[in-house]
Amino acid sequence: MEDPAATIQAEERTYCQDTCAPLKAAARAGTLDLLAWGHDLYPGRSFEKHMVPEVRSVGTWNAPRKQDWGMDWHRNTGLEFGYVERGKLGFALETDSWLLHTGTLTLTRPFQRHRLGHPGIEASTYHWLLLDVGATGPQSEWHWPEWLVCSATDLQRFAALMQSHETPVWHGNAEVARCFSRIRAALLLPEPEQVAARLKLHINELVVGVLDLLDQQEHASQALPGAYRTVELFLHHLTGHLEQPWTLNSMAEHCNLGRSQFSHYCLSITNMTPIDHLNHQRLNLARQLLDQYLELSITEISNRCGFNSSQYFANSFKAREGCTPSEYRKRRFGGLSGRVPTL
Incomplete structure (x- = not known):
């Protein structure tokens, strides 16, 4: 949810006022149920300016079927919490993307570029909270709302954990x-006053709960068995060897693990099955090659990325990006040819 009151200059682009129009239109059309409160032009009911001004937007949608809209690339000036209660939801941040499943939490730092949709919104129940933490830039200090009763040490720990995890x-x-x-x-x-008072209480609970969760998962990663670290290292280096004909068996054997154990660790590390993660990385590479090397044919890119056929590559790319590789390149560059400078 981009801050409608903000104009953000980043990467030589200006991200201007946004009204979350697709979400509002879907609610008006009755394709989903929307429950939300916020300030300025955000969807739902509006708070008076003096009421929890740090809560820029908070709400829930229930989409009983797949939607033909998504929240395109945007940046927030606040910290955004997202939670998939049911269903699944496409999510992308910078150059990475995920298909979120039930029980997934997302934490997007201020000024991080992200989007919701794959490209459309899947059938899902989704909660969000956009909280102003006083950030003036990606690396600036955070200033939490005064009504948060967490200790200064806890809040500093929260910000540090968020900054240290990619x-x-x-x-x-x-x-x-x-x-x-x-x-x-x-x-x-x-009554708005009731809503604002309860939100302060429950946002305090959420911040404490999420901090505990981050601490637990960080401590767990520090005490991981050797096999976990082996898989973690393998996945880190996998991006440099995507052209190889990997299978679940070959990946597991490379780590000297059984299929089930390797799959368990991969899911824990990436929130994806091994094959989903492999395809995810291959599609990331494909998009980079499409952007940077116009002299490469679609077949050459397919081979470099490790897809066993150009048709499978095209189908996989369209499922994630909403268009075929050829259409993607045409939309971005038209009839240009030759190498495009690295973006």
């Missing part, structure tokens, strides 16, 4: 699910 995708737990459920219940209260 992944925005986490495995949620029962406490995080309960926090979002309580926030949703608060949004149903009839």
Whole structure:
């Protein structure tokens, strides 16, 4: 949810006011149920300016079927919490993308470029909270709302954990699910003052719950068995060897593990099955090659990325990007030819 009140200059582009029009239109058309509160032009009911001004937007949607819209690339000036209660949802941040499943938590730092949709919104129940932490840039210091009762040490720890982890995708737990459920219940209260008061309470609970979750998952990663670290190292170097004809068996054998054990560790590390993660990385590479090397044919790119056929590559690319590789290149560069400078 991009801050409608903000104009952000980044990467020689200006990200201007956004009204979250696709989400509002879907709610008006009745293709999903929307429950939301916020400030300025965000969807749902509006708070008065003095009421929890740090809560830029908070809400839940229930999409009973796949939607023909998505939230395109945008940046927030605040910290965004997202949680998939049911279904699945496409999510991308910078150059990486995920298909989120039930119980997945996302944490997007201020000014990180991201989008929701694959490219359309899948059938899902999704919660979000966009919280202003006083950030003035990607590396600036955070200033939490005064009504957060966490200790200064805890809040500094939260910000440090967020800055030290590259992944925005986490495995949620029962406490995080309960926090979002309580926030949703608060949004149903009839009076704005009641909503604002309950939100302060439940956002405090959410911040503590998420901090505990981050701590637990960090401590778990520090005490991981050797096999886990072997898989982690293998996946890190996999991006340099995507042209090889990897299978689940060959990847597991490379790590001297059985299929089930390798799959378990891969899912824990990436939130994807091994084959899904392999295809995810191959498609990332394909998009880079399409952007940077116009002299390469689609077949050459398919081979370099390790796809066993150009048709399978085209189908996989279209499933994720919403268009074939040829269409993608045509939309971006038209009739240009030759090497394109690295972006």
